[in-house]
Amino acid sequence: MADVARRADVSIKTVSRVVNDEPGVRPQTASKVRAIIEELGFHRHEGASMLRKGRSTSIGLIVEDLGNPWYSQLAASMEREARSRNHFLISTSAEGSPEREAELVDALVARRVEGLVVVPASSDASEAIRSAAEEMPVVCVDRPLAGLVADTVLSDNEGGVRSAVEHLVAHRHRRIGFLGDDEVIWTAQRRQAAFLASYDLLGLPGEPLTRLGPYADGEVAALLDRWGQGRDGITAVITSNNRVTMQVIAAQRVCGLDLVVVGYDDFELADFLEPPVTCVHQDPASLGERAIQQLFARLDGELGDPRTHVIPTRLIVRGSARRRPASRRA
Amino acid sequence: MADVARRADVSIKTVSRVVNDEPGVRPQTASKVRAIIEELGFHRHEGASMLRKGRSTSIGLIVEDLGNPWYSQLAASMEREARSRNHFLISTSAEGSPEREAELVDALVARRVEGLVVVPASSDASEAIRSAAEEMPVVCVDRPLAGLVADTVLSDNEGGVRSAVEHLVAHRHRRIGFLGDDEVIWTAQRRQAAFLASYDLLGLPGEPLTRLGPYADGEVAALLDRWGQGRDGITAVITSNNRVTMQVIAAQRVCGLDLVVVGYDDFELADFLEPPVTCVHQDPASLGERAIQQLFARLDGELGDPRTHVIPTRLIVRGSARRRPASRRA
């Protein structure tokens, strides 16, 4: 910037004004400066700017795995939303590791993001995140974080699971299983609990069959096979997220099972499987937008206790629920 | 940091040494400093550090859309690879807009990333990216960029398409269509060209039927319907990427078509559709890793002309290729 100033024969301050589109510069001066900037290939140094201004117009996002479509859609929607407020979103993956999450939190805080959105890797707040929360607003998405006073955006897990169970019951299913993702994942536990509650509420017969992961190779198939045996074997299964849904679909094919599946999380080809899969749709884009909105509300000065937003789900019925004629298997 | 120094009764430099795990600090001094850091909730200011050091140990990634699984897997693999070299990856989406891409390039350069990986939004290098390339290594992934001297990592488009055509021909298909993504997308053009070349090479009869997008609502279905008519209607169609594959699958269902589909890009449920879909698999993780490796090679001082890496594809045969009995349609 000093170079540009020298070359353009103006002061550094004037160059700064041009770079930042500040008023109070004669158009001719401005265009001369701009020409020199071009010529010299000058690039402003955001670090220096942050240092002086004390702010960065950027926010950080930590998800479990950017490779998972659900999270990547969340990231994409948040990026759009942040951009519409002239902020830059830095998206990162913790890969399910609390240690990595803590590192990322520190890295983002060090980059002086103005706020943090986190899909927590564990259910208890790390020291890193608690310390971050003292400096800037933090919003948890998809799962709450015990031991942290932070705004939270959740999916309506109870409502979503209940709608799935009711749908199956309305289609004459009485014995329904539940398969959840790894037990360390809060939503898996929560959806399991919701399943048990619905089971009770609707007075379904017998002991409810449920299980959480992680699953060994072939375990899902073996489990479903076992649950489906006999005259009161299950006729349908509800899954806690798209990861498990995929495992169940694979297991069914491999073993020739024929259970009705209702999946938590919609997925792109649900309509085109045979039979199509009914899903509890929780729109990652809605969660992301709400999270960013809440974050900006805090940045704009909102005070008061942490809020919890519950985003409704929608059951997408795809005609997969009809109870099949007695299993084609023995 | 000054606060910490004052409180710990040491110099700023000593605090800096502790924060950076530099040698030459007595263990007791170090732990005292660390305690104060904790107590005061001190966070180092990366911007100030970058400013002084002139480097940032971070690299930037610009893809088309983080919400698309292919790109998000690319991003995830690059994040892992960058992390293994102690670098921080900043992933962003240009949403197919060259203007947005230019903004992102500038934003990342301003953040002093050490290198840039780009899935170009257009085929010609923007001023922003050319200017960035003078400051730091740039690697293009999936598509090359005319007018830019930069390393490039591509999928083996020719080989991939040829393997798809040969596979279909080996299964007695003679009339094969090709449906590409939007014509502005380089890979769509390239794969179309490869398709035409293969068509020639194998001496397939008649005029090859090909089309690039964008497609209006229902257009894909209408097109396939038309192409499939008559005694030399097509019996199979090759698509240029997963986006088009989805459209073709949907079109087939909607209109009761029954063409064999071979898709460029593998996708999660390809195995579970009826019939399963054979795919040209180009592993986004391999592309990403190679891109990061090339980037670090440059950062490590590699000189010389830009390199182009071609990543082989693999045809995943899923038994979808058998030629169907004469169409069930009129």
Next chain:
DNA sequence: TTGAAAGCGGTACCAC
């Protein structure tokens, strides 16, 4: 093993 001081590249404040 520790410290003092200069300076990285911007921006705020105030003077002209």
Next chain:
DNA sequence: GTGGTACCGCTTTCAA
């Protein structure tokens, strides 16, 4: 409209 200068928080260099 424009310029001068202090200073943001850290690292480098050199001295003690």
